[in-house]
Amino acid sequence: MIRINLLPHREIRRKQQQQQFFIMLGVVVVIGVAIWGAVHVTLDDQLNNQMGRNQYLLDETVKLDKQIAEIQKLKDQTAALLARKRVVETLQSTRSEVVHLMDQLARQLPDGVFLKSIKQADRRVTITGYTQSQARVSTLMRNLESSPHLERPGLIEIKTASLGGQRMNEFNMSIFITRAAAQDGKK
Numbered sequence: 001m002i003r004i005n006l007l008p009h010r011e012i013r014r015k016q017q018q019q020q021f022f023i024m025l026g027v028v029v030v031i032g033v034a035i036w037g038a039v040h041v042t043l044d045d046q047l048n049n050q051m052g053r054n055q056y057l058l059d060e061t062v063k064l065d066k067q068i069a070e071i072q073k074l075k076d077q078t079a080a081l082l083a084r085k086r087v088v089e090t091l092q093s094t095r096s097e098v099v100h101l102m103d104q105l106a107r108q109l110p111d112g113v114f115l116k117s118i119k120q121a122d123r124r125v126t127i128t129g130y131t132q133s134q135a136r137v138s139t140l141m142r143n144l145e146s147s148p149h150l151e152r153p154g155l156i157e158i159k160t161a162s163l164g165g166q167r168m169n170e171f172n173m174s175i176f177i178t179r180a181a182a183q184d185g186k187k
Contacts, residue, residue, distance in 0.1 A: 134169055
């Protein structure tokens with residue numbers, strides 16, 4: 001029988017297999033590193049793109065916040081101007097009321113009635129004064145009721161008082177300025 005020594009052949013084959021294994025391992029490592037690098041570059045690029053988008057959104061949000069603040073400021077200014085306009089219109093429409101009130105009081109005031117104070121709150125006018133007799137207060141109320149610029153006279157109180165050593169009647173009454181008087185002021 002012939003004896004053939006196959007050991008060197010097996011050893012050569014083992015070395016070739018080891019070389020192939022290490023070559024394949026190297027190729028796999030290189031491919032793995034290449035894939036990892038490609039993924040890393042791709043993810044880094046996507047991250048940078050997203051950061052850019054986020055910064056753009058933040059910049060636009062700041063711009064919009066400034067615009068909203070400007071709009072709110074304009075709305076506040078508009079509201080303030082409208083409030084001023086309403087006040088001016090109210091003053092314009094009621095500026096003749098005091099003139100009509102004083103004119104009517106001077107015309108309708110009977111002899112023996114003296115006014116102490118006149119106070120106006122919106123359309124309501126409160127009058128305080130002195131008279132020699134209660135009948136003259138009644139005459140004043142009738143005269144004021146017949147006035148085209150005044151309405152609803154009402155006696156609040158009448159009491160006896162002393163004025164300069166004389167016995168007088170102190171009265172307190174209210175009347176209302178009519179809307180017609182306010183309308184005359186606009187014409």
